[in-house]
Amino acid sequence: MTAVGAPVRKHTEVAVGILIRADDALLLSTRPEGKPYAGYWEFPGGKIEAGESVEQALRRELEEELGITISGAEVWKVTEHDYPHALVRLHWCKVHAWKGEFEMREGQAMCWQQLPLDVTPVLPGALPVLAWLADERASTAPAR
């Protein structure tokens, strides 16, 4: 229930890409200076603009931030996180194919990581998805 007189907080819609390399490594990058949580590790992506689909927004963001072009992206999970700076709804897409060479166009750092990650700190809004990815990998790992 919303308290009487309390402003209703609007969601900020965000498209996020989980780029997965052939060896199953995941691409993480750092948040650029000047943004909330600067220096934290995150999956690449950004806010969906008016009139854009999740796929269009993700394609635009990955070109702007990383210089790569994805062909398609389907939403895998949708999560929400309530930050002091914004209430975000994150549309997570797994991406296995892209074209172009990685170029950090916003001065961010990037790295390929296996699970569990060995980079820290990670944006709190990304933690549920990391747990689901780890569960998925544990359940599909070949039995010894």
Ligand SMILES: Nc1nc2c([nH]c(=O)n2[C@@H]2O[C@H](COP(=O)(O)OP(=O)(O)OP(=O)(O)O)[C@@H](O)[C@H]2O)c(=O)[nH]1
């Ligand atoms: N890209 C990305 N954003 C995430 C993740 N997890 C998470 O909570 N977020 C949140 O989603 C929002 C994304 O916004 P952003 O500021 O990166 O988007 P943007 O590049 O379009 O920013 P701008 O247009 O303000 O420069 C932030 O509030 C961020 O905290 C994640 O793993 N990747």
